[in-house]
Amino acid sequence: MSDSVHDHPALAGLRVFERGWLSSNNILVHAAGDEAGATLIDSGHVNHAEQTLALVRRALGGNGRDEPLHRIVNTHLHSDHCGGNATLAREFGARITIPPGLADAVREWRADALSYDATGQRCERFEVHDTLHPGEALEAGGRRFEVLAAPGHDPDSVMLFDAANGLLISADALWEHGFGVVFPEMDGEPGFDDVGAVLDAIEALPVKLVVPGHGAPFTDVQAALARARSRLASFRAEPARHAKHGVKVLIKYHLMEVREQDEAALMAWALATPLFTGVWEHHGRGQADSAEGWCAMLVNELVSSGALQRRGTAIADTA
Structure with a gap:
């Protein structure tokens, strides 16, 4: 990510680990005040779990810190966003928080319901300790993130919006140059309308900086929305x-x-x-x-x- 974006005030107290496309980006929110420890938002792919562990350990121990990782939060449960959960939980004893839709499937580890069988992908089994519902708030790093429903790419996905700093963690609902595959449509279920509604919801927010699930953080939200809407229109026209x-x-x-x-x-x-x-x-x-x-x-x-x-x-x- 460019130095100007890296130094953006909306990222104060956060570390963004910009990954490739096999692993999603990871956002480390350092603890503030009397918080029990740091929060990591999304944990990458299982193939990169040791690399994710090294990145997190280095960040937690940097600048004289000796900070625990208290919690892992997943925006959704595709394999590129939660594949490091098990490794990080073993290493740090971190609690794992997920959107509620698939919580029972995780507890019973029904890989068919979790998309891993359907897509032929890998993900190491992990435990879920808490759920985070749209409409609730995630308190981390002295910030208050609003939990926003973001169906389309995945029916149970959420975004996290810190209104005080204008920071949107958009997962795969909006990238700088598009958005994630609309998996419900591939399964024969409607999803394009949800994508459009989420793009409209993002436009209504006072966003200053977006940290997407893949690619570099960006500030030109209107241009990204225009590109996403153009892409959506082409997919609507030709499913x-x-x-x-x-x-x-x-x-x-x-x-x-x-x-x-x-x-x-x-x-x-x-x-x-x-x-x-x-x-x-x-x-x-x-x-x-x-x-x-x-x-x-x-x-x-x-x-x-x-x-x-x-x-x-x-x-x-x-x-």
């Missing part, structure tokens, strides 16, 4: 285009997770991934006679665009 984009993201993300995979094994993964085969049933049949053929077509497109590469019989991530 099949959004579905194809979402499946490409799914494939790319899988290769980011495993780094490299024989093409036959990649096809087997796709055929065993319910979200992939479901989208092919609804949107891919007109482009390929089989789910495997559609996967091969999409992989070829990703290779042609430079998002993936071939290494002999293997497909590899380029990141």
Whole structure:
């Protein structure tokens, strides 16, 4: 992130760990006053759990601090946002707070309900200690974050808004250049209207700085909203285009997770991934006679665009 954004007064007492795309950004809110310890908002992917641990430990011990990590808060439960929960909880004894919608699924660890089976992704099991409901407030670092519902990308996602400092932690509801895949639409459920309503809600807030789930923090909120609305309009006009984009993201993300995979094994993964085969049933049949053929077509497109590469019989991530 640029020095000017890094030094923005809205970030005083916070550390933003800007990650790649496999792991979400993490926001460390240092304790203030008599608070029990720091709060970490989102914890990245399980593949990066040790890296996240090192980043957090260094920040907690920096500048003469010897600060505990008291709490982990997840904006939503996709694997790139909560994959470090278990590691950090073991290391620090931190409590884990999540939005309420999937709390029972976490307690019982129903991976199908938590999207990990459906998307073919990995996440280490963790415990939930508290829930944070839209309309409530999160007190951390001497700040009061309003908890705002942010359905669309994920039905149970929330954003956190610190009105006193104009700071919005938007998760995947708004990035500088778009927003996250609208997973309900890929499942055949409405989601585009929710995305639009959340963008309208963001516009109504006195936001000075946005820390998104991915990418650098940014201050030009109106420009980001305009780009997001343009993208949403194009997806509304062509739902099949959004579905194809979402499946490409799914494939790319899988290769980011495993780094490299024989093409036959990649096809087997796709055929065993319910979200992939479901989208092919609804949107891919007109482009390929089989789910495997559609996967091969999409992989070829990703290779042609430079998002993936071939290494002999293997497909590899380029990141």
